[in-house]
Amino acid sequence: MVKVDTFIPKSIEYIKRECTGRAIIALSGGVDSSVCAVLAYRAIGDNLIPIYIDTGLMRKGETERIKNTFLDMNLQIIDAKDRFFAALKGVDDPEEKRKAVGETFIRVFEEEAKELDADTLIQGTIYPDRIESEGGIKSHHNVGGLPSRISFKSIVEPIDDLYKDEVREVARALDLPEEICDKMPFPGPGLAVRVLGEVTEEKIEVVREANAIVEEELVESYHPWQTFAAVLGKGTGVKGDQRVHGWIVAVRAVGSRDGMTAESLELPWSVLKKIEARISGSIPSVVRVVYDLSPKPPATIEFE
Ligand code: XMP
Secondary structure (H helix, E strand, O other): OOOHHHHHHHHHHHHHHHOOOEEEEEOOOOHHHHHHHHHHHHHHHHHEEEEEEEOOOOOOOHHHHHHHHHHHHOOEEEEOHHHHHHHHOOOOOHHHHHHHHHHHHHHHHHHHHHHHOEEEEEOOOOHHHHHHHHOOOOOOOOOOOOOOOOOOOEEEOOOOOOOHHHHHHHHHHOOOOHHHHOOOOOOOOHHHHHEOOOOOHHHHHHHHHHHHHHHHHHHHHHOOOEEEEEEEEEEEEEEOOEEEEEEEEEEEEEEOOOOOOEEEOOOOHHHHHHHHHHHHHHOOOEEEEEEOOOOEOOOOOOOO
């Protein structure tokens, strides 16, 4: 387990050494990038410029929440939805999606960095991201998904030796709000890897709404390590007296220590029925809701 008392000053020193000029950080509002932002702010102060890119692939209300949490830190918010959807058009392979999102991310950051005269990118990559990318399991977008030509002088990853629970410990020691310390992981490619096949605005809207319901029903009451909705594809259903070819939504809720392995949660039937009723009842294009029982392995936590 990480020794926070030594880790924090050491990583601040490391950031100071690596960042000679201005640095930007990709702030997503998750615990990883938030911890990095605070460490970097302590290391280089106003030479740090946190940037939040609204990819259009974020959870419901996320952009507003981040605006409110980090306004003090000179946060720049970039609306790049159209660029992400354009980059994902026609792409249905999961790894290609990660690359498309990763490349678009880095290009947008490069442009911002140029404008801000920043030559260093700070990233919240953690140990499991690195291991799974190196092992070829999934190219996490902030590691293997990077394009090969990077125009930053350096990329600094202060927490890339930590597991998620260690990052949370550091977050508490840094006095980050509880809401951030306990926040579930959310993948860098966002909702793009929670809709199977090609990303469309319609699928993203469906998964965003369904996901909000799943979180409302499960996060507070069952404290899952991670829970979310995914759109699997289309199937036949009946709504009113009409046959409908509508979306199939999967609900995932897992327990885990570090995301390397996971077990699906044994949720009460009544809770699952309520989630099904809320999703099919409030999203007209959804005809079927399923619960994923699979542990990791053989499944992964995300569907793609
Ligand atoms: P998997 O699906 O690999 O997920 O079992 C393990 C943890 O990693 C997250 N995840 C990602 N995070 N970029 C990320 O930053 C990605 O491409 C990515 N894919 C999965 C997943 O949400 C879980 O917490």
